[in-house]
Amino acid sequence: MSPRQVLRKRPAATARGHSRTERRQASSLPSIHLPQASPAFILVRAVVLPRRHARMQALDWNDLRVVLALARGGSHAAAARELRVDPTTVGRRLAQLEAALGAALLTRDARGALVPTEAGELVCARAELVETAIGDLKARLGETVAEATGTVRITAVPVLVNQLFIAASPSLLSRHPKLRLEFVADTRDLNLTRRDADVAIRLARPGPETGSRLLARRLGTLRYGVYAAWQVRDPDRLPWITYEPGMADLPQASWIAGRGLLPDDTARVAVNDAEGLLSAIRAGLGRTLLPCLIADALPDLCQLPAAGVQLPEREIWMLTHQDLAHLGRIKAIGAWLGGLFEDG
Helix, strand or coil: CCHHHHHHHHHHHHHCCCCHHHHHHHHHCCEECCCCCCCCCCCEECCCCCHHHCCCCCCCHHHHHHHHHHHHHCCHHHHHHHHCCCHHHHHHHHHHHHHHHCCCCEEECCCCCEEECHHHHHHHHHHHHHHHHHHHHHHHHHHHHHCCCEEEEEEECHHHHHHHHHHHHHHHHHHCCCEEEEEEECCCCCCCCCCCCCEEEECCCCCHHHCCCEEEEEEEEEEEEEEEECCCCCHHHCCEEEECHHHCCCHHHHHHHCCCCCHHHEEEEEECCHHHHHHHHHCCCCEEEEEHHHHCCCCCEEEECCCCCCCCEEEEEEEEECCCCCCHHHHHHHHHHHHHHCCC
16 A cells, blocks of 8 residues: 555544544634645645544654665665664664654565565655755764964963964964954953963963863963064163063062162053063163063064073963864964974
8 A cells, every 4th residue: 555545544443442532623713734845745634633643752863863774775685774773773773763653664575685665665765855954964063163263362461462362363364264252451360261262372281270171282382582662772771671560570570679679670550461562661761571572563572682691481371172173263272372382
């Protein structure tokens, strides 16, 4: 009996078990026009099914894959090899699907190979559409993950954000036109676990307090030099500009303090970040330590000789949450930052 005949007979077969009220409700329901892509789809009248038929089991995509593999391979063994399962699993899943649909999906031809029944051909046709849709979805998701697209929120100390990252961002954005950057210039260590930022640049090796779900990567070394405004006369006689007492534990502040300076050797201003140091020496207030990577690119500054003196260096580390590390946009940021810091 064909699916068309089964569907035509079903209302008559099921309506006998209903009360008069149910039959009146059924006859008043509107007709449903189903797609004409298959002969099994015909114009039927909606009816109230008996309670024992009202709950069809949810279809499992893995069961549909088994039917496709059996129809393509012609045997349980071939389907098992394709799906990388054992033949008993293939048989069990086929039985589950046939029970859920209430129809035999496969039979054997004259040679003993498995071939789809009429109902099986219908199931295979629809399963192939699902298979194609899933493959397309995976491909599109893969492209989205691999592509540098979307927004990345980057946090670092202000001098790096304002003097280095923003200036270097045009080349990154030109290579990745679907990428958007958000810079957060902050001397505090923002919490990446709470997603206050996607990427953080730190000037020291991260400790255990950063958490186990963060990934750290060393980008390079930030080297420091002594700088002053180029137009200042006798720059070697300039006072030292340093950080305010609350920042005395910074390596740069410790280095300046270790010079054995007298009160007259220090400027009458102190700041709390490197951008303040930069503004102070541009104003001719003194000399200070600055990252060479930044100060060497500024035409109004000059580096002073420091022969025989070991200048400070700081490690540059990139942190990101492990759930984001596989994304194309995070990988693009990592490559870009690595290029900025590779020469120190």
